[in-house]
Amino acid sequence: MERTLKVLDGKWTTLIVRExxxxxxxxxxxxTALGSPSAKTLTDRLRALEHQRILTRTVHAEVPPRVVxxxxxxxxxxxxxxxxxxxxxxEHPPAEG
Amino acid sequence: MERTLKVLDGKWTTLIVRExxxxxxxxxxxxTALGSPSAKTLTDRLRALEHQRILTRTVHAEVPPRVVxxxxxxxxxxxxxxxxxxxxxxEHPPAEG
DNA sequence: CCGTATCCCGGAGGATACTG
DNA sequence: CAGTATCCTCCGGGATACGG
Numbered sequence: 001m002e003r004t005l006k007v008l009d010g011k012w013t014t015l016i017v018r019e020x021x022x023x024x025x026x027x028x029x030x031x032t033a034l035g036s037p038s039a040k041t042l043t044d045r046l047r048a049l050e051h052q053r054i055l056t057r058t059v060h061a062e063v064p065p066r067v068v069x070x071x072x073x074x075x076x077x078x079x080x081x082x083x084x085x086x087x088x089x090x091e092h093p094p095a096e097g
Numbered sequence: 098m099e100r101t102l103k104v105l106d107g108k109w110t111t112l113i114v115r116e117x118x119x120x121x122x123x124x125x126x127x128x129t130a131l132g133s134p135s136a137k138t139l140t141d142r143l144r145a146l147e148h149q150r151i152l153t154r155t156v157h158a159e160v161p162p163r164v165v166x167x168x169x170x171x172x173x174x175x176x177x178x179x180x181x182x183x184x185x186x187x188e189h190p191p192a193e194g
Numbered sequence: 195c196c197g198t199a200t201c202c203c204g205g206a207g208g209a210t211a212c213t214g
Numbered sequence: 215c216a217g218t219a220t221c222c223t224c225c226g227g228g229a230t231a232c233g234g
Contacts, residue, residue: 001111001112001115001179001182001183001186002186003185003186003189003191004182004183004185004186005111010206010207011206011207014098014102015098018098026215026216027215027216027217028215028216031216037207037208038207038208038210039216039217039218040209040217040218040219041206041207041208042217043216043217043218044206044207051192052191052192053192059216062215063215064215064216065214065215065216065217066215066216067215067216067217074189077185077188077189078185080181080184080185081178081181081182081185082098083181084177084178084180084181085098085101085102085178086098086101087177088100088101088174088175088177088178089098089099089100089101091174092100092171092174094100094149095149095150107227108226108227123195123196124195124196124197125195125196134227134228135227135228135229135230136196136197136198137197137198137199137227137228137229138226138227138228139197140196140198141226141227156196159195160195161195161196162195162196162197162234163195163196164195164196164197195234196233196234197232197233197234198231198232198233198234199230199232199233200229200230200232201228201229201230202227202228202229202230203225203226203227203228203229204225204226204227204228205225205226206223206224206225206226207222207223207224208222208223208224209221209222209223210219210220210221210222211218211219211220212218212219212220213216213217213218213219214215214216214217
């Protein structure tokens with residue numbers, strides 16, 4: 001469990017993975033979809049996920065540059081965890097004051 | 098999903114829930130089992146979980162005092178999420194350097 | 195035993211300016 | 215477009231001392 005908690009650590013990490021479950025996305029697409037975290041923060045999280053082999057980073061040599069992030073097989077397997085989270089959240093709305 | 102992320106937020110929260118899945122525990126038992134987080138931190142997290150109806154806090158009027166934390170039905174239902182985390186962690190060990 | 199009250203620190207994350 | 219480079223803020227969490 002500690003392993004999973006470490007991989008999904010950080011304010012944006014889980015949301016990044018969720019976003020990529022619907023297919024590879026560019027840096028800018030991710031920023032917009034997530035609600036515009038700072039570029040620094042997004043870069044930091046993406047690099048961490050890359051080092052943990054959760055996603056791959058592909059730079060296309062074009063002008064302007066195009067950088068695509070794609071989940072690895074390991075990354076996609078996190079869908080099991082995210083789906084459990086989704087289910088729980090749907091079935092247990094916040095308590096009233 | 099945001100709901101689940103909010104409930105499980107914090108360095109110790111998920112581990113607290115895991116610990117309580119094996120049955121109600123006292124404050125001191127939790128501290129020991131978790132590896133001695135500070136009393137302040139543990140109290141903060143337990144209070145947050147209590148407000149979110151994930152667990153209940155029962156004070157037994159004895160000397161010395163005995164305070165027992167027990168998962169609610171909602172809290173126990175988080176086992177689905179934690180189990181998915183456990184499974185993923187077991188099946189995907191850390192990548193080599 | 196189970197906290198509360200203070201004080202403190204590191205580091206995640208944001209704001210802004212700049213670059214290949 | 216997709217970052218880097220800097221600087222800064224905020225606050226979760228730890229350390230310590232004390233209280234019911």
